[in-house]
Amino acid sequence: MTPNGRWTEQWRETPNGRWTEQKVSRRNLFTNYLSSKRFHNTKMGNLSKIVDALPDHYGCVIFTGLTGTFINLWMGINVAKARKQYDVPYPTMYSSDNKMFNCIQRTHQNTLENYPMFLMLLFIGGLQYPRTSACAGTLYNLSRIVYAKGYYTGDPEKRGWGSFSLVALIAMLGCTVGVALRQLRIFPH
Template structure:
């Protein structure tokens, strides 16, 4: 197959992490939709001036979407050279977004820090991406 000529053998793990991240994004989006219905927040209103819990649920989804494109880039760069390590780090990051959202959706914004372990995954793939770049430039 053509794909096998371009991707490392273990890149399939990274693909499963991308699929896991899709499930996570869909879950967070569904939670926002359910909260809109529960708290009566109509589209296109982004935040409620009446209910802090809705705002926390919506914000956990929005924050994830804010960092998601950058994570995808670094995840892909890292996985092209180190697919297993990148996949483990990616799974940590994706899982942390569930923890972040569950903590945040309590209505206590401080509980969003339950997902702080996700920085291990995010910074991990950033560091690996820097390593890949330096290798390509012949610095390492």
């Protein structure tokens, strides 16, 4: 290795089956390892096989799930701002005298309560029906934003604006049931 630490010695097998020592940069050492047979026989290397097995357009499903994460972050930031604005200290979950803070908090809490179900339906249904699941998931995400905007008015009745999330959940539920039936060999290909 050189004094600056940029180069290191590495043994490599040549095409004719002999082993030789050569100097390679640390960056090349890492990329050589990632392309080696040793790496692909590890658990981390097998991940690429899983990704390759996913259906076309499953990336849309993943991005839909990520969008839901950003919506949750946005709602969490709104709760943190409302805590400062309405002087509701941690760990108090709801205010006994401030309805507006409670509406903002409840929006986030309700979204968190439904989030595991949403992700499960999205990711499992997307294994067989990625486009349908991604579209239904996007509709669900939009409904959560509309739900929040309605609830943020301070009038809990306006949260009903986002009730079209049920349509999205039913669509994702149908996709997930379809995957289960196909996996049990009840539903034809």
